[in-house]
Amino acid sequence: xxxxxxxxxxxxxxxxxxxxxxxxxxxxxxxxxxxxxxxxxxxxxxxxxxxxxxxxxxxxxxxxxxxxxxxxxxxxxxxxxxxxxxxxxxxxxxxxxxxxxxxxxxxxxxxxxxxxxxxxxxxxxxxxxxxxxxxxxxxxxxxxxxxxxxxxxxxxxxxxxxxxxxxxxxxxxxxxxxxxxxxxxxxxxxxxxxxxxxxxxxxxxxxxxxxxxxxxxxxxxxxxxxxxxxxxxxxxxxxxxxxxxxxxxxxxxxxxxxxxxxxxxxxxxxxxxxxxxxxxxxxxxxxxxxxxxxxxxxxxxxxxxxxxxxxxxxxxxxxxxxxxxxxxxxxxxxxxxxxxxxxxxxxxxxxxxxxxxxxxxxx
Amino acid sequence: xxxxxxxxxxxxxxxxxxxxxxxxxxxxxxxxxxxxxxxxxxxxxxxxxxxxxxxxxxxxxxxxxxxxxxxxxxxxxxxxxxxxxxxxxxxxxxxxxxxxxxxxxxxxxxxxxxxxxxxxxxxxxxxxxxxxxxxxxxxxxxxxxxxxxxxxxxxxxxxxxxxxxxxxxxxxxxxxxxxxxxxxxxxxxxxxxxxxxxxxxxxxxxxxxxxxxxxxxxxxxxxxxxxxxxxxxxxxxxxxxxxxxxxxxxxxxxxxxxxxxxxxxxxxxxxxxxxxxxxxxxxxxxxxxxxxxxxxxxxxxxxxxxxxxxxxxxxxxxxxxxxxxxxxxxxxxxxxxxxxxxxxxxxxxxxxxxxxxxxxxxx
Numbered sequence: 001x002x003x004x005x006x007x008x009x010x011x012x013x014x015x016x017x018x019x020x021x022x023x024x025x026x027x028x029x030x031x032x033x034x035x036x037x038x039x040x041x042x043x044x045x046x047x048x049x050x051x052x053x054x055x056x057x058x059x060x061x062x063x064x065x066x067x068x069x070x071x072x073x074x075x076x077x078x079x080x081x082x083x084x085x086x087x088x089x090x091x092x093x094x095x096x097x098x099x100x101x102x103x104x105x106x107x108x109x110x111x112x113x114x115x116x117x118x119x120x121x122x123x124x125x126x127x128x129x130x131x132x133x134x135x136x137x138x139x140x141x142x143x144x145x146x147x148x149x150x151x152x153x154x155x156x157x158x159x160x161x162x163x164x165x166x167x168x169x170x171x172x173x174x175x176x177x178x179x180x181x182x183x184x185x186x187x188x189x190x191x192x193x194x195x196x197x198x199x200x201x202x203x204x205x206x207x208x209x210x211x212x213x214x215x216x217x218x219x220x221x222x223x224x225x226x227x228x229x230x231x232x233x234x235x236x237x238x239x240x241x242x243x244x245x246x247x248x249x250x251x252x253x254x255x256x257x258x259x260x261x262x263x264x265x266x267x268x269x270x271x272x273x274x275x276x277x278x279x280x281x282x283x284x285x286x287x288x289x290x291x292x293x294x295x296x297x298x299x300x301x302x303x304x305x306x307x308x309x310x311x312x313x314x315x316x317x318x319x320x321x322x323x324x325x326x327x328x329x330x331x332x333x334x335x336x337x338x339x340x341x342x343x344x345x346x347x348x349x350x351x352x353x354x355x356x357x358x359x360x361x362x363x
Numbered sequence: 364x365x366x367x368x369x370x371x372x373x374x375x376x377x378x379x380x381x382x383x384x385x386x387x388x389x390x391x392x393x394x395x396x397x398x399x400x401x402x403x404x405x406x407x408x409x410x411x412x413x414x415x416x417x418x419x420x421x422x423x424x425x426x427x428x429x430x431x432x433x434x435x436x437x438x439x440x441x442x443x444x445x446x447x448x449x450x451x452x453x454x455x456x457x458x459x460x461x462x463x464x465x466x467x468x469x470x471x472x473x474x475x476x477x478x479x480x481x482x483x484x485x486x487x488x489x490x491x492x493x494x495x496x497x498x499x500x501x502x503x504x505x506x507x508x509x510x511x512x513x514x515x516x517x518x519x520x521x522x523x524x525x526x527x528x529x530x531x532x533x534x535x536x537x538x539x540x541x542x543x544x545x546x547x548x549x550x551x552x553x554x555x556x557x558x559x560x561x562x563x564x565x566x567x568x569x570x571x572x573x574x575x576x577x578x579x580x581x582x583x584x585x586x587x588x589x590x591x592x593x594x595x596x597x598x599x600x601x602x603x604x605x606x607x608x609x610x611x612x613x614x615x616x617x618x619x620x621x622x623x624x625x626x627x628x629x630x631x632x633x634x635x636x637x638x639x640x641x642x643x644x645x646x647x648x649x650x651x652x653x654x655x656x657x658x659x660x661x662x663x664x665x666x667x668x669x670x671x672x673x674x675x676x677x678x679x680x681x682x683x684x685x686x687x688x689x690x691x692x693x694x695x696x697x698x699x700x701x702x703x704x705x706x707x708x709x710x711x712x713x714x715x716x717x718x719x720x721x722x723x724x725x726x
Contacts (some may be wrong), residue, residue, distance in 0.1 A: 004396030008403045019389050019398050027379075028385035033685065035382050037565040037611065040371045040688055044494035067404045073567070074588050075434035077602035109586055132718065184584055197603055202400040204436070204567045204605030222442045223472055226436050240560055242567030243374055244607060246401065256476035325403055 005347045008325035009338040010177065011155055014052075018251040022120040036247045041240050043048070050241070053250035057207060060253060061186050066216050069250075070208040070231040073242055075195045076102070076176045079206060080109040083172060086228050087145055088114035088216040095144040095169065099156065100129045100156040105249050106148060106174060107257050117141040122176060127333050128156045131295035135165060146170040146190065148215075154179035154198075154267045155329040157302035158295040163188050170214050178299050179207075180256060181341060182266030190214035196245060197298070202250045204245035228358070234330055256341070272339050272348045273298040279352045286359045304334035311335060314358060322353050368710045371688035371700040372517055372663060373540065373561040381614040392610075401609045404603050413604070416613035420570060423616060426547050430577050433571040433594040434612075436560045436605055439539045441467070443472040444533060444568060446554070449581040450508055451477035458482045458507040458532065463492045463519040464694070469511060469537060473679050480504040491519045491695050494655035501527060509533040509553065509577075515541035517561075518692040520665035520699065521658040533577050541662050542570075543619060545702060546631030553577035559608060561662070562703050564615045567608035582630050594692055619704070626706050635702050635711045636661040642715045649722045668698035674698060677721060684717050 006013040022204050029036040030045050039046050054069045063069075074079065083106075088094050093115040096107045099122050110116045113230065120133035130151070140147060149164040154177040163185040163298040170190035178184075178195040186192060191210045197203035210228065218228045230238050256265065277296060280287040280303050289296065289303045305311050311334055318326050330333040339348055392399040393408050417432045426432075435441065446469075451457050456478040459470045462485050473479045474596035482503050483496035495516070503510060510529040515522040517540040527534065527549040541547075542557040549555060552572045560566035573591065576591040580592045593601050621630065640659060642667050643650040652659065652666045668674050674697055681689050691697040697708050702711055 001618075003390060006397050006399075006401055008401060008406075008454045009704040010603060011400055011402060011404060014398060015403050016390070019400075023386050023389035026382050026389070027366060033365055033687070034369050034371075035377060037374055037382075038369055038371060038376050039374060041374060043371075044694075055709040073438075073605070074441075075436075078437075078588045079586055085586075110588060195603060200370055202607050203404070204608055222509070223448075223475060224468075225441045225444055240373060240558060240566045242436070242608065244565050245567055245605065246672070248607075264676070322379075326613060327407070330405075 002322065005343070005351060006325055007323070007325045007337045007339065007343065009193070009329070009336060010199050011203045012338060013342040014202070015247070015252065015342045016256045018248065018255055021251055022248060026098050026140050028314060031108070033197070037244050039243075040049065041237060041243055046243060049250055050080075050235070050237070051248060052320055053246055053253060056253045056257065057209070058249070060180065061209065061257060063209065066212050068208075068210040068212060068228075068232055069203055070210070070228065071236045071241055071246055072206045072208055072231065073204065075206055075207065076174050076193060077105065079174070079193045079208065079346050080106040082226055083306060084110040084113035085222060085226050087102065089219050090113075090238075092145040093143050095141050095147040095166075097133065097138070097149040097164070098122060099132050099150050100153040102155070102174065102176075103150040107300070110148070114145075117144060119147065122158075127157060129153070129288070130290050131292035132158050132160050135162060138164060140167045140169065142167075144169050145217075148172045148174070150174045151184070151192075152176075152297055152299055154300050154338070157289070157291050157297045157300045159297035159299065161294070177338075177340075178297070180262050180265065180323055181269050181299055183262050196249050198338070201249035202245050204242040205249055207249070266325075267340070268345055269298050269339070272343070272362070273301065274347055275352055276337065276339065276348060279355055282360055284363060287355065299338060299340055301337045302328060302332065302334060308333065310362060313362065317356060317358060323351055323354055357359070365454055365685065368686045368702045368706070369688055370686070370702065370706065370714075372692070373558070373701060374566045375703050376560050376705040377565070377702060378615065378618045378705045381611065381618055384614055385611060386708070401404040401608050402606075404600060404606055409606060411601070412613055413598070413609060414463065416531040416609055416616060417505045418614045419613070419620065420572070423543065423619060424572065426549065426572060429575050431571075431595055432600045433573070433589075433591065433607055433658050434604055435569045435571055435594065436567065436581045437571055438566070439537050439556060440468065440554045442537070442571065443469040445589055445591065446511070447476035448589050452477075452582050454625060456480055456504055456506050458504050458510040458529075460496065460501070460510070460512040461485060461514070462495050462513050462521060463516045464692075465516065465518070465537065465539075466513040469513070473511070477508075480507060482510065485521075490653070492516070492521060493519070495521050495523050495659035498525060498528060505530075507532050511535045511537070513537045514547070515539075515660055515662055517663050517701070518695055520652070520654050522553060522660035523661065524657070534578045540605070540701075542631050542659070543625050543628065545591040545661055546625055552631075559612050563610035565608050567605040568612055592647060630706070631708055632661050632702070632704070635706070636664065639664050639700065639702065639711060639713055642718055646718075646722055649720065649726060662701060662703060664700045664702060665691055665695065665697060671673050673695065673725060676725065680721060681717060686714055686717055
């Protein structure tokens with residue numbers, strides 16, 4: 001068995017020791033004589049796991065105990081729907097910053113429920129957005145019920161390196177692809193959410209964190225599975241939760257804590273991206289990153305080679321060298337290296353070495 | 364490591380060889396050098412798995428290739444919402460047979476979207492329903508857009524042993540807790556659905572099967588994650604699906620096929636329930652099942668002991684004997700043995716032996 005270097009954009013690489021633990025206790029979890037997949041979600045063992053994951057998430061995020069943390073399903077795409085269903089009603093308006101593909105998907109859903117205004121639109125002719133807006137580019141709607149932004153744009157390879165000052169409006173962020181990758185001002189948000197399958201765990205569970213003052217504004221009497229109030233009242237267990245995904249999420253959070261938490265992760269990720277972008281920028285134009293330097297994502301490093309044929313060869317040769325899932329998103333093309341927390345610095349350095357050798361051979 | 368006999372109502376016991384395979388390929392699935400949790404859902408490997416699961420589901424169910432099969436999240440509870448959102452609009456009406464807790468939960472959601480009529484209501488004073496209606500008890504609404512029923516009532520321990528003749532109306536069933544437990548007339552339904560965590564796999568994925576003529580009636584332009592049309596257009600992959608849950612579902616379906624499919628499963632389950640109810644009825648009243656004989660579930664066998672204190676002692680002593688998760692649902696009390704497909708006849712017989720010994724010791 002040879003493990004590969006895995007740059008998948010999500011579902012993505014998981015820490016090896018998390019997988020090893022999941023393997024070792026597959027038939028007997030926590031001395032129950034069952035797999036964690038086989039125990040009732042109402043059992044005291046699973047309930048303890050569930051609450052451990054919530055508490056550890058708050059601890060790592062630096063959130064006070066008053067914060068709400070929900071485990072939902074249906075990915076960030078379902079949050080694109082639940083957020084406006086809960087907070088954009090009775091003719092309200094909301095600000096959505098448009099930074100690309102997933103931001104637009106969130107806007108599309110919100111428009112079903114109320115008026116969407118756009119403080120900044122980074123779309124441009126002839127290609128994907130190549131930057132996020134600066135604070136001075138943001139023109140907020142004074143009547144917005146909240147301001148939504150996508151902290152990292154997985155497809156475009158752009159990322160916010162500041163927390164937008166939303167002029168006193170509740171700030172909501174889709175952090176699916178950079179949550180817990182470095183210290184961020186999470187407490188300045190009224191709500192943030194993330195599909196787990198990038199930095200937090202496997203697919204199948206989405207984490208939603210909410211300040212209680214924002215939560216209080218949620219609409220009452222919504223369909224049960226769409227209501228944050230129901231998630232709160234039942235501690236995310238009105239129905240059977242995605243137990244195995246929550247179990248792996250908990251193991252990933254434990255791994256994160258053991259390895260120094262978000263601050264330590266941020267230091268490693270800073271070095272990973274610095275070395276990767278240096279390899280791209282130092283390639284004499286062989287590798288080319290379209291993204292503005294100030295907006296270059298630490299998590300999703302996108303670049304192209306001199307021709308689409310060389311892109312293809314790069315993907316093929318990388319795979320032969322044990323470096324996989326490096327293809328860019330289908331609408332953007334090129335190469336994308338998604339270097340989430342579980343992709344260690346050593347793996348990034350091996351990849352940079354491969355990139356240098358590929359360039360020399362195919363220059 | 365000692366595996367227990369697990370009667371959990373869901374998440375429930377899984378076949379041992381499914382767990383062993385999941386364990387053995389945890390670090391390297393399908394020669395990818397990754398866990399199945401770490402590969403992109405757009406990869407050819409995962410795509411093949413996804414389609415294999417869909418095709419095998421249809422094969423085992425005896426459905427033609429024209430049927431739609433979707434993998435959704437949020438459990439049957441989210442289907443309680445999606446079904447009326449997609450099919451109960453513009454002032455339409457629908458029939459919902461009320462057989463207990465989960466049927467009522469489905470009715471509650473449907474009422475948000477249209478008029479719900481009830482062809483039979485099995486609620487009664489002083490306790491949970493103890494039977495499902497007979498065909499002759501069903502009074503259908505001639506204007507109903509569809510008829511919904513719950514084929515097995517997990518909490519009440521009742522089950523339909525006939526397919527309701529819905530007078531030509533599309534028939535929809537929540538089969539979460541008896542799907543694939545025995546041959547049923549699945550093809551007589553326009554739609555059936557099941558949370559996987561009982562007979563099909565772990566929690567986190569829900570299977571929805573739909574005839575194309577019914578599908579054609581689904582509302583257009585619904586919120587993305589609520590639209591069966593979107594699930595169809597994107598083959599359940601508009602967003603990242605719950606990959607690991609689908610993987611285990613596929614392994615369970617393979618196990619089912621290898622062991623003779625639904626027909627063989629039905630024979631084993633018939634014997635399991637026959638021996639269990641015989642032990643209850645032959646206990647001279649020590650064990651007492653409240654359910655009418657014609658409606659007694661094969662999957663969820665509910666009974667009580669002479670006193671609540673003896674119920675408690677039974678639960679405790681069973682656990683000491685390695686027989687776990689036998690407590691009845693919190694609103695009903697007593698004992699519940701959920702003997703899904705993965706609980707073999709030998710485990711049921713060991714349990715019957717325990718019941719006999721317990722009665723002799725505590726009679």
